[in-house]
Amino acid sequence: METEKIVVGLDEKLPPGKGILYGLQHVFVSNVWLDPIFVAAMVGLPLTLSANIVNAIFIAAGLVTIIQATKLVRLPIVQGPSAAFDSIMIAAGKANGLAAASGAIFLSAIIVFFLSITGLIGKLKALFTPVISGTVIFVVGISLSGFTLYEFLGGTPGMKTFASATTLAMSIPTTVIVIFLSLFGKGAWKSFSFLIALVVGDIIAFALGKTNFSMIADKSWFGLPHFLPYGGLTFEWGTFITFFIAYVVAVIEAMGVYEASAEMLNIKLDSRRIRNGFAGEAAGSFVSSLIGGFPTTAFGQNVGLLRLTGVGSRQPVLIAGIIFLILGFVPKAGALLALTPDAVVGGIFLPAAASLVFTGLSLLGKIEKTETNFMIAGLSLLLAISLPTYFKDAKGTLVTFLSNSIFIAAFASIVMQLILVHLPKILRKEESK
Numbered sequence: 001m002e003t004e005k006i007v008v009g010l011d012e013k014l015p016p017g018k019g020i021l022y023g024l025q026h027v028f029v030s031n032v033w034l035d036p037i038f039v040a041a042m043v044g045l046p047l048t049l050s051a052n053i054v055n056a057i058f059i060a061a062g063l064v065t066i067i068q069a070t071k072l073v074r075l076p077i078v079q080g081p082s083a084a085f086d087s088i089m090i091a092a093g094k095a096n097g098l099a100a101a102s103g104a105i106f107l108s109a110i111i112v113f114f115l116s117i118t119g120l121i122g123k124l125k126a127l128f129t130p131v132i133s134g135t136v137i138f139v140v141g142i143s144l145s146g147f148t149l150y151e152f153l154g155g156t157p158g159m160k161t162f163a164s165a166t167t168l169a170m171s172i173p174t175t176v177i178v179i180f181l182s183l184f185g186k187g188a189w190k191s192f193s194f195l196i197a198l199v200v201g202d203i204i205a206f207a208l209g210k211t212n213f214s215m216i217a218d219k220s221w222f223g224l225p226h227f228l229p230y231g232g233l234t235f236e237w238g239t240f241i242t243f244f245i246a247y248v249v250a251v252i253e254a255m256g257v258y259e260a261s262a263e264m265l266n267i268k269l270d271s272r273r274i275r276n277g278f279a280g281e282a283a284g285s286f287v288s289s290l291i292g293g294f295p296t297t298a299f300g301q302n303v304g305l306l307r308l309t310g311v312g313s314r315q316p317v318l319i320a321g322i323i324f325l326i327l328g329f330v331p332k333a334g335a336l337l338a339l340t341p342d343a344v345v346g347g348i349f350l351p352a353a354a355s356l357v358f359t360g361l362s363l364l365g366k367i368e369k370t371e372t373n374f375m376i377a378g379l380s381l382l383l384a385i386s387l388p389t390y391f392k393d394a395k396g397t398l399v400t401f402l403s404n405s406i407f408i409a410a411f412a413s414i415v416m417q418l419i420l421v422h423l424p425k426i427l428r429k430e431e432s433k
Contacts, residue, residue, distance in 0.1 A: 007310040023319030035081040043093030056293030062324030064284030073277030082250040082297040103233035104243035105289040113282035122271030136256040138360025139409040144353040151346025174201035174347025182308040201344035225291040250297040257298035304352035384409035
């Protein structure tokens with residue numbers, strides 16, 4: 001691993017001004033506000049509930065990011081809403097089942113919290129051999145690419161904005177600036193490549209008339225999320241099972257992000273860090289469910305930011321958490337953040353997702369070169385990339401598994417590792433007795 005790429009270490013302190021700017025980069029790259037805005041729009045929530053879900057996510061993400069960076073997992077990881085919940089939150093909202101969704105998240109968070117504090121979830125580390133870690137991290141990067149290209153290209157074929165001159169005039173320059181400054185820039189130009197690209201992208205958007213300032217005028221200066229905004233917690237077995245499966249996917253995704261961050265910083269990821277990290281995420285999801293949000297998890301794109309900027313300090317992540325909290329209580333500030341057009345966001349995300357893909361590849365490059373490992377990695381990647389396309393329009397609880405590439409990658413690689421590696425070892429030991 002090229003640890004020299006990280007020039008600012010985990011516990012190094014930065015001057016306040018630089019720390020704030022690095023923190024802002026994490027905020028914009030994480031794009032925490034996008035998932036709640038997307039879910040609220042797709043469900044058709046009234047303005048009050050739409051604002052509430054955004055505030056709830058900002059507050060939960062801020063609290064967990066701060067606590068994780070300072071006390072628990074102690075890695076430069078930003079927390080935010082897991083995309084694993086987007087589709088099922090939308091389905092629940094359209095069926096007037098957001099109260100049941102909150103109840104399912106509440107119970108799932110309690111179960112994961114219990115598994116964390118007892119140390120049972122820390123045993124996941126033993127399963128994540130380099131072949132499994134590399135496979136999962138690679139697929140996390142690939143899964144980000146679908147969302148990223150949707151933003152970058154302005155949607156899908158058939159949409160007015162898809163690959164339009166206006167969209168590409170915003171997304172392409174943004175990506176080009178990030179790539180060139182990250183690779184060839186020196187000093188502040190390299191370190192703040194994302195922020196510089198964001199400013200340029202926003203200036204282009206403003207010049208093209210793609211910045212809607214009316215969003216800011218409609219928002220208040222101060223707001224508090226409502227307690228149980230959907231009318232209380234209710235419990236339904238079907239809803240719980242669906243959300244718990246999605247929660248398992250989020251846990252696996254977070255495990256991959258922890259692995260990628262620790263690998264990049266050349267830090268040993270022990271079971272204590274994992275236990276603390278998952279306990280913190282579960283506690284944050286618990287709080288989020290009570291104020292109308294949905295679970296938070298570790299964000300992979302921010303790990304990509306570490307490699308590209310060379311800044312691995314926890315300080316900017318702590319500052320990002322503080323900014324999230326401010327945005328959660330000041331809706332007008334959150335609206336200002338959301339002014340950045342999707343095309344500019346996609347332009348920023350693209351290099352970050354690519355960096356995460358490379359992190360997965362670099363881990364896979366370290367595995368023992370055996371036919372068994374090649375088969376585990378190759379077949380897991382094949383299934384993770386191809387299988388979800390066959391189930392994207394299907395219905396039912398099982399689809400939550402089969403349509404999620406990260407879960408498929410983890411499940412397939414772990415099962416094959418057990419069958420093709422561990423089981424033969426056990427059988428050989430039995431025969432030698």
